[in-house]
Amino acid sequence: xxxxxxxxxxxxxxxxxxxxxxxxxxxxxxxxxxxxxxxxxxxxxxxxxxxxxxxxxxxxxxxxxxxxxxxxxxxxxxxxxxxxxxxxxxxxxxxxxxxxxxxxxxxxxxxxxxxxxxxxxxxxxxxxxxxxxxxxxxxxxxxxxxxxxxxxxxxxxxxxxxxxxxxxxxxxxxxxxxxxxxxxxxxxxxxxxxxxxxxxxxxxxxxxxxxxxxxxxxxxxxxxxxxxxxxxxxxxxxxxxxxxxxxxxxxxxxxxxxxxxxxxxxxxxxxxxxxxxxxxxxxxxxxxxxxxxxxxxxxxxxxxxxxxxxxxxxxxxxxxxxxxxxxxxxxxxxxxxxxxxxxxxxxxxxxxxxxxxxxxxxxxxxxxxxxxxxxxxxxxxxxxxxxxxxxxxxxxxxxxxxxxxxxxxxxxxxxxxxxxxxxxxxxxxxxxxxxxxxxxxxxxxxxxxxxxxxxxxxxxxxxxxxxxxxxxxxxxxxxxxxxxxxxxxxxxxxxxxx
Amino acid sequence: xxxxxxxxxxxxxxxxxxxxxxxxxxxxxxxxxxxxxxxxxxxxxxxxxxxxxxxxxxxxxxxxxxxxxxxxxxxxxxxxxxxxxxxxxxxxxxxxxxxxxxxxxxxxxxxxxxxxxxxxxxxxxxxxxxxxxxxxxxxxxxxxxxxxxxxxxxxxxxxxxxxxxxxxxxxxxxxxxxxxxxxxxxxxxxxxxxxxxxxxxxxxxxxxxxxxxxxxxxxxxxxxxxxxxxxxxxxxxxxxxxxxxxxxxxxxxxxxxxxxxxxxxxxxxxxxxxxxxxxxxxxxxxxxxxxxxxxxxxxxxxxxxxxxxxxxxxxxxxxxxxxxxxxxxxxxxxxxxxxxxxxxxxxxxxxxxxxxxxxxxxxxxxxxxxxxxxxxxxxxxxxxxxxxxxxxxxxxxxxxxxxxxxxxxxxxxxxxxxxxxxxxxxxxxxxxxxxxxxxxxxxxxxxxxxxxxxxxxxxxxxxxxxxxxxxxxxxxxxxxxxxxxxxxxxxxxxxxxx
Numbered sequence: 002x003x004x005x006x007x008x009x010x011x012x013x014x015x016x017x018x019x020x021x022x023x024x025x026x027x028x029x030x031x032x033x034x035x036x037x038x039x040x041x042x043x044x045x046x047x048x049x050x051x052x053x054x055x056x057x058x059x060x061x062x063x064x065x066x067x068x069x070x071x072x073x074x075x076x077x078x079x080x081x082x083x084x085x086x087x088x089x090x091x092x093x094x095x096x097x098x099x100x101x102x103x104x105x106x107x108x109x110x111x112x113x114x115x116x117x118x119x120x121x122x123x124x125x126x127x128x129x130x131x132x133x134x135x136x137x138x139x140x141x142x143x144x145x146x147x148x149x150x151x152x153x154x155x156x157x158x159x160x161x162x163x164x165x166x167x168x169x170x171x172x173x174x175x176x177x178x179x180x181x182x183x184x185x186x187x188x189x190x191x192x193x194x195x196x197x198x199x200x201x202x203x204x205x206x207x208x209x210x211x212x213x214x215x216x217x218x219x220x221x222x223x224x225x226x227x228x229x230x231x232x233x234x235x236x237x238x239x240x241x242x243x244x245x246x247x248x249x250x251x252x253x254x255x256x257x258x259x260x261x262x263x264x265x266x267x268x269x270x271x272x273x274x275x276x277x278x279x280x281x282x283x284x285x286x287x288x289x290x291x292x293x294x295x296x297x298x299x300x301x302x303x304x305x306x307x308x309x310x311x312x313x314x315x316x317x318x319x320x321x322x323x324x325x326x327x328x329x330x331x332x333x334x335x336x337x338x339x340x341x342x343x344x345x346x347x348x349x350x351x352x353x354x355x356x357x358x359x360x361x362x363x364x365x366x367x368x369x370x371x372x373x374x375x376x377x378x379x380x381x382x383x384x385x386x387x388x389x390x391x392x393x394x395x396x397x398x399x400x401x402x403x404x405x406x407x408x409x410x411x412x413x414x415x416x417x418x419x420x421x422x423x424x425x426x427x428x429x430x431x432x433x434x435x436x437x438x439x440x441x442x443x444x445x446x447x448x449x450x451x452x453x454x455x456x457x458x459x460x461x462x463x464x465x466x467x468x469x470x471x472x473x474x475x476x477x478x479x480x481x482x483x484x485x486x487x488x489x490x491x492x493x494x495x496x497x498x499x
Numbered sequence: 500x501x502x503x504x505x506x507x508x509x510x511x512x513x514x515x516x517x518x519x520x521x522x523x524x525x526x527x528x529x530x531x532x533x534x535x536x537x538x539x540x541x542x543x544x545x546x547x548x549x550x551x552x553x554x555x556x557x558x559x560x561x562x563x564x565x566x567x568x569x570x571x572x573x574x575x576x577x578x579x580x581x582x583x584x585x586x587x588x589x590x591x592x593x594x595x596x597x598x599x600x601x602x603x604x605x606x607x608x609x610x611x612x613x614x615x616x617x618x619x620x621x622x623x624x625x626x627x628x629x630x631x632x633x634x635x636x637x638x639x640x641x642x643x644x645x646x647x648x649x650x651x652x653x654x655x656x657x658x659x660x661x662x663x664x665x666x667x668x669x670x671x672x673x674x675x676x677x678x679x680x681x682x683x684x685x686x687x688x689x690x691x692x693x694x695x696x697x698x699x700x701x702x703x704x705x706x707x708x709x710x711x712x713x714x715x716x717x718x719x720x721x722x723x724x725x726x727x728x729x730x731x732x733x734x735x736x737x738x739x740x741x742x743x744x745x746x747x748x749x750x751x752x753x754x755x756x757x758x759x760x761x762x763x764x765x766x767x768x769x770x771x772x773x774x775x776x777x778x779x780x781x782x783x784x785x786x787x788x789x790x791x792x793x794x795x796x797x798x799x800x801x802x803x804x805x806x807x808x809x810x811x812x813x814x815x816x817x818x819x820x821x822x823x824x825x826x827x828x829x830x831x832x833x834x835x836x837x838x839x840x841x842x843x844x845x846x847x848x849x850x851x852x853x854x855x856x857x858x859x860x861x862x863x864x865x866x867x868x869x870x871x872x873x874x875x876x877x878x879x880x881x882x883x884x885x886x887x888x889x890x891x892x893x894x895x896x897x898x899x900x901x902x903x904x905x906x907x908x909x910x911x912x913x914x915x916x917x918x919x920x921x922x923x924x925x926x927x928x929x930x931x932x933x934x935x936x937x938x939x940x941x942x943x944x945x946x947x948x949x950x951x952x953x954x955x956x957x958x959x960x961x962x963x964x965x966x967x968x969x970x971x972x973x974x975x976x977x978x979x980x981x982x983x984x985x986x987x988x989x990x991x992x993x994x995x996x997x
Contacts, residue, residue: 017546020539021519024526033740037721041518041737041778048515052550223535239539242531280539 004068005079008086011065013280015056022049024238030230031246047105054101057093066090078277081465085282088161095144104137108409115408122398124379131407132375135368138412142369152369155413159289160420162467165366168416171423172359175482179355180389182489186340186352191498193335200324204249204257210320211247211261214313218299218448220245220265221272232405233260235267235296240279243271255337255348259300266299267292269452273460283464289414291468293421294428295455301351301422302429302488303451308443310334338496342390344399351422352489356389358419361404365412424472426485428459431476502566503577506584509563511778513554520547522736528728529744545603552599555591564588576775579963583780586659593642602635606907613906620896622877629905630873633866636910640867650867653911657787658918660965663864666914669921670857673980677853678887680987684838684850689996691833698822702747702755708818709745709759712811716797716946718743718763719770730903731758733765733794738777741769753835753846757798764797765790767950771958781962787912789966791919792926793953799849799920800927800986801949806941808832836994840888842897849920850987854887856917859902863910922970924983926957929974 002010025046033039056062069075069083111130118127142151153164186192212227220227230246237243245264250256270286278284286292303309314330325333340350346357364381367373373381382401387393394400406414432454433439439451458475472480493499500508523544531537554560567573567581609628616625640649651662684690710725718725728744735741743762748754768784776782784790801807812828823831838848844855862879865871871879880899885891892898904912930952931937937949956973970978991997 014546017543021523021543021547024523024543025519028522028526028736032724035720036740038739041739044778045515045519045522045737048512049519222533226530238526239543241536241539242534280542 003072004065005072005075005083008062008065008069009082009281011056011062012082012086012282015053016280016282016284018049018053018056020237020239020242022046022053023236025049027236027238027244030232030234031228034231043109050105054093054098057089062086062090063094078283078465081283082281085464089282092145092158095146096141100137100141100144104141104410107133107137111408111410112405115402115405119398119402122396122402124397124402127402127408128376131378134408134410135375135412138410139369150370152366152413155369156416157413159411159414160417160468161288162469163288163290163416163420168362168420171480171482172355172362172416172419175355175486176359176389178486179352179359182493183340183342183352183356183390185499186493186497187342189497189499193339193496194332195336195339197324197328197333197336198254199252201251202254202321202324204251206320207249207254207257208247210316211257213316214258215245215261215265217446218262218265218269219452220268224272225268227261233264235264235271237271237285240274240284243268253348259304259337262304263296263300266296269299269455270295270460273452273456274463275461278463278465285464287462287464287466287471288468289417290420290424291459291471293418294424295421295459297421298425298429298455302425303443303448305337305351306440306443307334308440310337311444312446335496338493340493340497342392344386344392344394345403352493353390355419355422358415360385360389361415362419365415369412420480423480423482423485424468426488427472427476427478427481428455430484430488431458501570502563503570503573503581506560506563506567507580507779509554509560510584510780513551514778514780514782516547516551516554518735518737518740520544520551521734523547525734525736525742528730528732529726532729541607548603552591552596555587560584560588561592576781576963579781580779583962587780590643590656593644594639598635598639598642602639602908605631605635609906609908610903613900613903617896617900620894620900622895622900625900625906626874629876632906632908633873633910636908637867648868650864650911653867654914655911657909657912658915658966659786660967661786661788661914661918666860666918669978669980670853670860670914670917673853673984674857674887676984677850677857680991681838681840681851681854681888683997684991684995685840687995687997691837691994692830693834693837695822695826695831695834696752697750699749700752700819700822702749704818705747705752705755706745708814709755711814712756713743713759713763715944716760716763716767717950718766722770723766725759731762733762733769735769735783738772738782741766751846757802757835760802761794761798764794767797767953768793768958771950771954772961773959776961776963783962785960785962785964785969786966787915788918788922789957789969791916792922793919793957795920796923796927796953800923801941801946803835803849804938804941805832806938808835809942810944833994836991838991838995840890842884842890842892843901850991851888853917853920856913858883858887859913860917863913867910918978921978921980921983922966924986925970925974925976925979926953928982928986929956 025042029039029042033042066083066087075083107130111127111134114127114130118124138155139151142154145154147154147157148164150165153166156163156165156168208229215227216222224241225243225245228244228246229248231248233246233248235243235245245261245268247257247261247264267286270292274284286295310330310333314325314333317333318325318328338350340352342353343349346354349357360382364373364378364385368375368378379397379401383393386400404415406412432451436450436454442448442450459471462471466474469479472478523540527537527540531540564581564585573581605628609625609632612625612628616622636653637649640652643652645652645655646662648663651664654661654663654666706727713725714720722739723741723743726742726744727746729746731744731746733741733743743759743766745755745759745762765784768790772782784793808828808831812823812831815831816823816826836848838850840851841847844852847855858880862871862876862883866873866876877895877899881891884898902913904910930949934948934952940946940948957969960969964972967977970976
């Protein structure tokens with residue numbers, strides 16, 4: 002057997018262990034919310050982690066990689082496989098096991114402190130563990146040494162190939178434009194009113210309706226599920242088993258509806274990967290940014306479009322006649338598209354969302370570079386927030402303590418969210434160019450043309466192409482934020498009567 | 500570290516892998532009923548199986564066992580641990596890996612054929628795979644060689660220490676007594692009418708009510724769950740994570756209510772094992788028979804008692820006023836205790852149940868001994884059924900094809916069900932002797948005295964004592980079927996006005 006085939010086979014077991022870990026994690030989030038002890042589960046998870054690490058760092062992998070590198074006849078998939086396997090192997094072998102264990106343990110303890118700190122809105126409870134967590138991530142990045150600057154090394158974990166400089170060059174010119182855009186909209190005298198979204202909506206009915214929506218969006222129920230959890234997420238438990246979760250809030254309709262469409266977008270990506278890649282290292286989204294482009298595309302470009310609501314509004318009225326029977330569709334469309342500075346990232350609108358991300362991106366960088374200290378974060382967060390969004394969080398729970406990411410050691414993750422919006426706009430622009438009738442189809446409840454386009458151009462490839470190659474292959478050019486900026490102008494000026 | 504401590508530690512990982520396998524199995528039964536492909540999951544399960552087998556049969560275990568056997572200062576728990584580890588090791592190392600794989604694959608294929616055969620009521624579809632399955636079990640038993648006769652070796656897998664002769668000596672004298680007893684009841688002119696149970700009962704409400712019941716029975720929701728599945732079962736996914744499932748049938752109230760109490764009984768056993776045994780090989784029920792004694796005790800001795808219904812009937816009336824508002828409790832009590840020959844084991848009453856088991860027990864033995872052939876089973880089943888229960892199944896689906904066990908290779912399992920009833924009666928008799936007020940407590944919705952008794956005398960020990968030792972320790976005598984016979988006389992004569 003050739004070295005690359007041997008590698009593929011060897012990694013099948015690692016992939017299965019990854020899926021098993023995903024299954025245990027999914028079960029924990031969905032089914033164990035009321036459990037008094039997670040000790041048994043956490044030991045199961047760490048056992049699987051240990052087995053993966055052992056298999057991943059074995060000498061055999063190193064030898065097979067060396068042999069495979071000498072092969073001259075690798076096809077595109079095999080080359081990509083070798084690239085990803087080499088990447089995983091290099092990362093895994095560079096960390097001593099003690100550091101792996103310390104990072105894992107710290108992330109559990111830090112997440113615990115973070116939860117308490119957030120609930121009490123008291124940063125001091127979290128500070129010590131966050132300091133430790135930041136130091137461990139710096140140490141880890143130094144050992145990886147993927148890029149000359151360690152923040153880029155961390156970014157690369159989530160957005161392979163991306164660097165700090167590259168992202169800064171993308172974000173910096175957008176920042177003032179977004180700030181101005183938000184101001185301009187909010188200066189309008191014709192602003193939407195979103196109070197309708199904050200009436201009482203039966204959570205069970207919301208869930209039922211969101212289930213109807215994902216079925217129409219071609220979420221495949223033969224290979225997936227929708228459940229409830231405290232924090233919505235998408236997880237693949239096998240190549241043919243992708244599950245999403247939904248959170249419902251009785252007095253905020255957006256949470257369930259757009260959250261579900263968002264996760265459905267992630268799931269459609271995973272469900273669309275071509276069969277040839279099943280159980281290989283290539284059988285997942287190519288980067289967090291591209292993944293987010295899919296979720297945000299369905300959530301915003303489709304789910305928050307007028308045409309989508311022309312089709313769905315009668316169904317919403319049937320589900321919630323007490324609130325919506327006599328409420329005009331046009332006003333609801335405006336309500337779900339209200340643009341206004343707010344404190345919480347996950348509830349932010351399409352426009353201000355990017356500013357929430359830029360804030361985190363800049364703080365992360367300074368933290369990793371040592372320009373600022375953990376203890377300064379709360380105040381810096383608030384003053385930066387004031388600069389970007391014109392408002393100041395009333396407390397730390399709604400400020401620096403709102404996200405779980407840093408406690409988990411996920412530094413360098415945030416920028417991929419905004420990259421996703423930008424990638425999404427560029428891809429969606431291309432989809433519209435090739436299929437101008439898309440919006441007309443939404444009006445009739447047809448969503449498969451867009452999905453077919455995405456499957457053909459994005460989904461099927463899994464991790465074969467890096468994000469930067471993929472965007473060029475699909476749209477003919479590098480990432481270009483202008484598509485996003487044009488999109489928000491075209492969409493929001495009419496809504497705000499500008 | 501001493502050899503026994505090393506063994507304990509080494510086996511912790513095997514236990515965790517077992518729990519992981521249980522988690523994957525639970526998820527498959529509960530969450531993947533509509534899935535079009537189980538391939539990914541089945542590969543995950545077989546990977547875990549492989550890892551367990553590898554770890555279990557390693558030379559290290561053999562060496563540690565030898566060392567531990569020489570230790571003179573083992574305490575009771577350590578001795579039991581060594582006994583069970585040795586047993587598992589001996590069994591695992593006696594089978595060549597090819598046979599393990601062949602048995603696993605055959606059981607999947609046979610279960611598939613069995614499902615089709617049952618749905619078409621056509622035994623010929625199943626015959627070939629059943630023949631293969633029987634041969635493989637015989638081969639397996641020969642290799643194990645635990646007992647001189649291979650049927651005893653198979654029985655021993657489920658009821659450690661039990662043999663064919665021992666069970667036959669228990670069952671044989673009961674058989675004619677049960678047959679006579681059923682005839683006597685059915686000759687009465689005052690027979691219960693169970694049509695009330697077959698009215699329409701909203702499945703969701705049934706589930707809700709069954710959930711109320713298990714909470715009252717002290718099922719611990721901090722360490723377990725209740726879900727739905729096609730076939731009800733109980734599974735421990737960790738030492739502190741025991742889950743039960745429930746099946747609801749709209750026009751048969753018994754299915755959900757007594758099925759749930761039954762599974763709850765299994766779960767209470769697992770939940771009551773003492774902390775010292777967590778994550779060890781002793782952390783489960785000591786035999787299938789003792790396990791079944793717990794489930795049947797709660798289901799029948801408690802759940803089908805008049806006192807239980809004195810407490811619960813008002814709640815049932817509240818849930819199902821359309822059927823029960825004006826229906827007398829006394830008649831419902833009689834309805835749930837109707838004794839009549841029927842075709843399906845799992846729906847059989849307390850009295851005829853034993854005859855269903857004896858039928859299977861005798862057929863299994865003859866099959867394994869080569870006295871009868873697989874192809875003769877359907878006709879032999881029917882004629883034996885006529886002898887034991889006085890009726891003949893109208894088709895094979897309601898006859899020889901009704902149970903999944905043989906297709907899975909579980910030959911020797913059936914007798915443990917009836918042993919469970921017998922153990923249960925003997926233990927319950929002891930509980931009543933020590934706590935005569937138990938029935939009075941049920942009337943008030945109090946069920947913790949019985950649970951405390953079971954925890955103290957049965958549950959806490961896990962697998963420390965073999966079934967035969969445990970029953971003697973608890974009740975002061977060996978298994979004695981008279982308690983069961985006395986119980987059914989005392990209970991059913993009054994119901995039937997005899």
